[in-house]
Amino acid sequence: MGASLKPYCLMHKNILVAELQLDTITGGIVSVGKVYAEEHVPIGVSVRKHRLDRGELNRWWRGRAIPASRAGLQDALQQLNVSDVQLLAEKCLGLSLSDQYWICPKASDLQWEQVNFFENPFSEDVGNILLGAVAECGQISLMSPDNTSDGWLQKKWIISEGKRCLIKGGSGAIRQEPYNEVLASCIMNRLEIPHVAYSLTQEGGYPYSICEDFITPDTELISAWHIMQTMKKENHVSVYQHYKNCCSGLGIPDIQRALDQMIVLDYLIVNEDRHMNNFGVIRRADTLEYLGAAPIFDSGTSLWFDKPTTLIRADAKVTCKPFKTTHEEQVKLVRDFSWLDLSALNGITDEWREIMKDSLFVDEARCEAICTSLSQRIKMLEKLILSRPQKMFCDNVQHDVKQNFAYSGEREDGCLGMKL
């Protein structure tokens, strides 16, 4: 069967942004036509002389598809009878529950109000299959926000009491990530850090975290990675400084405090995967006004989640992202600790024990090892702040993260993808 082209309009809610054509075999963007609303072009995609950069738009479009690294993806695609994740994204018109972009078939007069997942119901068919369920006979609805969900952990969107919620699993035999999300929420609650609240749920006997959609029909999440594409990064500028420069270039308010809080949290819980798609900013979709940093989400790859119990130690060597290669270097980026009251964490380990109470996956020895090491992390940070000269801020490109794993789909080759 030969490839054919399908004409679409790239839409931002009901605003026509540009015309484009998709290849029906690969789902890739083959050509980009007239641009109608330059200011609504997705952040990080360049427009030169009123023309959209097709390579960058394709990269943005690929970033809307489920990443190749998603657990259980191949089985799910087989069951859904769709050969490629890109085609799956096309099946739901590229709609997502994290922003307001979509593609509208050119001949149709569909309106955003008729199709968006914030206000219209959707089937859990795709989500259930992505979580490993076997497809039942009959028609499977492919109109699902799960077709455009990012990240490597198994997940699905549901509607619970009218609210859009994301259910997300854990990895390996221990499945610690959902528990970690809950503890991270408790920590941020106590430290008054704006965050997405996660709680625990179960599916088929396995632990999952559940959180509400923090995006509304009026707002959208833009990842730090996309923000970082808005300026060219000079070699002598650190990744951290580059992000801040991009934010200030776009007029995004209150980034400093949000970064300080994220770095402190990640130091405490020893987060290993705060890559550039795991934080970002929020803007209003209609007015394009930036509201500030997104609340902190996706903190589960922490608390020695994939280490054997015997190796759980406060000073264990772990990966650090997004700015520096170690938490010790990264925490030096914090400008101001005056908001931080570490005494608010007194008794936090009891909350961890409570979260772990009925876990079939994390045994008591592991639970206690994490309590001990977490308490030590808190003490380490306390000591560090006390011993630090007034101005200890230090940013040095020498310790910069070189690979930011921009799109989860690019994990395998570790492609940085930033405009360097």
Ligand SMILES: Nc1ncnc2c1ncn2[C@@H]1O[C@H](COP(=O)(O)OP(=O)(O)OP(=O)(O)O)[C@@H](O)[C@H]1O
């Ligand atoms: N509560 C939410 N509301 C809106 N969008 C969300 C929410 N939680 C996650 N997202 C979006 O879904 C993406 C995937 O979610 P998340 O990062 O939690 O998954 P993950 O599998 O843990 O990712 P990773 O591959 O980084 O480990 C996020 O990058 C974000 O764009």
Ligand SMILES: [Mg+2]
């Ligand atoms: Mg993530």
